Amino acid sequence: MNISEYMQEVGRQAREASREIAKADTGLKNKALLATAEALDAAREQLALANEKDLENGRANGLESALLDRLALTPKVIDTMIEGLRQVATLPDPVGEITDMNYRPSGIQIGKMRVPLGVIGIIYESRPNVTVEAASLCLKSGNAVVLRGGSEAIHSNQAIAECLAEGLKAAGLPESTVQVIKTTDRAAVGELITMPDFVDVIVPRGGKGLIERISREASVPVIKHLDGICHVYIDAQADLEKAVNIAVNAKTHRYGTCNTMETLLISEQVAAEVLPTLAEAYGEKGVELRGCDKTRALLPNAVAATEEDWSTEYLAPILSIKVVAGIDEAITHINRYGSHHTDAIVTESYTLSRRFLAEVDSSSVMVNASTRFADGFEYGLGAEIGISTDKIHARGPVGLDGLTSQKYVVLGDGHIRQ
Known part of the structure; x- marks a missing residue:
């Protein structure tokens, strides 16, 4: 596999899908989320088999017991993923919300409309349930997402990716709205964080070393926190x-x-x-x-x-x-x-x-x-993609609103500037 060519194609597909998901109505997005929940429920056996491959590899490679525990897709973890999808489907859709409308002396009306960021790249470690959490929040907020999980969870993440694709297909949305990177080659991360033509923001979830590397090398804006002191x-x-x-x-x-x-x-x-x-x-x-x-x-x-x-x-x-x-x-x-x-x-x-x-x-x-x-659920966000200690765009727990931006909208009736 040529990693550069592969990642460029992933990026192109994500950009195309982002235009479709951005204009999808709330009903379609919720349909995709609920269909994914059903697909996960029906695929329990396949998920368990894929996860066992990862656990076997982890044990063979001397993975610590705590990391093996985070890696395991137990029936309870699968139940939690399914419930999480259903909960996100009940959350208010931020996309298209118009606020701060007011009349100007000229007679025009000015306001702000909430819109998706576009394509979000998420880099994370160990826990395969993050694949579902991240995908569901990006989907509900009208974004396409490229997910690069840890190499130790490659089989589990690919099995989950099939369920996500099935859910998107059931709703008539592009399957490339959610893409899970298929290679464990670390060069894929380097490509993902340096594709500003295709990726609008990167969200790293993991240890300080990973986040420092992403922040240092990325040419795409990063939503992050390094420490929790x-x-x-x-x-x-x-x-x-x-x-x-x-x-x-x-x-x-x-x-x-x-x-x-x-x-x-x-x-x-x-x-x-x-x-x-x-x-x-x-x-x-x-x-x-x-x-x-x-x-x-x-x-x-x-x-x-x-x-x-x-x-x-x-x-x-x-x-x-x-x-x-x-x-x-x-x-x-x-x-x-x-x-x-x-x-x-x-x-x-x-x-x-x-x-x-x-x-x-x-x-x-x-x-x-x-x-x-200090947690998205406790703050009433329903869920979170992570915590941001940055000061630009999003700060604190990042929920659906944090995965959107705002643009000005202007309403007139033939108004011209004098």
Whole structure:
């Protein structure tokens, strides 16, 4: 296979399909989603056989148990994919929505219409269920999509691709609306991210190394986040019961997610009162604590935190703790060491909460809530394609609206400019 020629053809087909899916009505798109759900349900045996090939290869190649677990298409995972498709079909269609209509002094009306981005390239690792999630969101938002999954899931992804093609065909939409790359050659990624004539945006989903490479080498705009270095700041005016519950949940609800707290900041005015309680709760969960000098004075068993700890995403039961003078130091620390993902303050002060919301430079900023809420489903988006910490186009959880753009529309009745 000539990778360059193959990817150019994939790109051409995607561009052609994007024009058709952009003008498809909501009913057709929903029909394709529901037909895909039925195709997945009918293909359970084929999906299981394809997935077993990937699992066998993974075991033979020494893939870690956690990655094998993410790779497995269990009956429950298939059920979740089917339910996900049905849920996306119930979501409001953003395409064609016109907002902000107003009359100008000239008599014309100006507004904004929501439109698809065009062709979206998605590069991801391990989990084959992402193939369905990503395809469904792109389809509902009127975009064509090119999906490049991890080589470890090639057989599973191709089996899922057949179901997606069947769903699109049932709705009379181009099967090339969703294309899953058929080669495991990494050169395909290099081609995909450098085809601006055919691809409008790239969404990488995976580890920091993958995302850094895509961001560095792409000549197509990228929607991304690199790290999830999230903070909770417990203010001197916090309700300490709330503070303990939020700080424990933000760290221990799940360790391996990008919205998990990695650094806890505590006002020196309440540190002596709340830190022992928190340390006990974290100890019960097996969380290793790494603290500044003031923290270790209160918690002698804590490991001394290094400069590197403040900018580390652990994705593990490890937590950095820093005692700060107050909100000014907390905000300065977050804006210096954070990854612009999600940060929270616990306080009963309206004034300080407003300051925190205004001054913390992150895609999600919270008051008296766990950082674990930074999620498309929790935000009412129905689902998400990922989290963006960029400032242009989409920021925070990216749902259907984030996969569209807006264009100005002008309504007149023979108006001419004087």
